[in-house]
Amino acid sequence: MKIDKVQKLPSGKYKISLDTGDKITTYDDVILEKGLLYHKEVSFDDIKEITNKTEYYAIYYKAVKMIGTKYRSEKEIRHFLKDKELTKTKKEEIIKRLKDTGLINDERYMRSYINDRMYLSTDGPYAIGKALINQGIDEIAAEKAIHEIDETIIQNKLRDILIKKVKANHKDSPYMLKQKLVQNLSLKGFDKNMIASIFDTLEVKKEGTLEKEYQRQYKRLSSKYQGRDLYFQIKQKLYSKGFQGGEIDALLNQTLE
Secondary structure, three states, X not given: OEEEEEXXXXXXXXXXXXXXXXXXXXXXXXXXXXXXXXXOEXXXXXHHHHHHHHHHHHHHHHHHHHXXXXXXXXXXXXXXXXXXXXXXXXXXXXXXXXXXXXXXXXXXXXXXXXXXXXXXXXXXXXXXXXXXXXXXXXXXXXXXXXXXXXXXXXXXXXXXXXXXXXXXXOOOOHHHHHHHHHHHHHHOOOXXXXXXXXXXXOOOOOOOHHHHHHHHHHHHHOOOXXXXXXXXXXXXXXXHOOOOHHHHHHHHHHHOO
């Protein structure tokens, strides 16, 4: 068979026209490897090899496109290649090629991932480190990178989160709010002691929360209890909500006189 024409397409690929009327679309890598711009005769074996190489490069460039969208770990690329119809050797060849060109670089991926998650998510450092390990990053390397994060950055992020949480809360006592936030934010990967310490520096609005909770409990309990029984039932509920005994007594003495 003879090659009648090799035409470059707008997509960057090439279209090979054969004297049989058949056409093959492939990549410049294949054109160069096979020297198709200079050799006008091709055999059926050549056509088969061109087809196989085209399939190989189609998968390779999909991987390149993935990495171009955002950095990917080696584990992610291996997962992408897992169900592709390539031999193990060819898959390893793609991995090696991506590493050699710097497109797979787990150190760079790790740094980029930490930076993005620190500034674009509400996750704390421990959660970010765990996610990195799940992405195939070496555990020791991930822990080292997490410990190298500037503590001021972590504190500022945590303070911003706490301020928003405090402003959004309209029912809990400062004590109960602190307990909830320490629990919730530690699950998000922040240090419990740091959460508590920063919370203590904030001006948490106390006015109104006790009164609102009192009104809620009074409405619920006044149909069941009267007099001193009502006093003690409300006091017990308010105390369980984290309000201080002195402020509870002062409010109840005013309202239940």
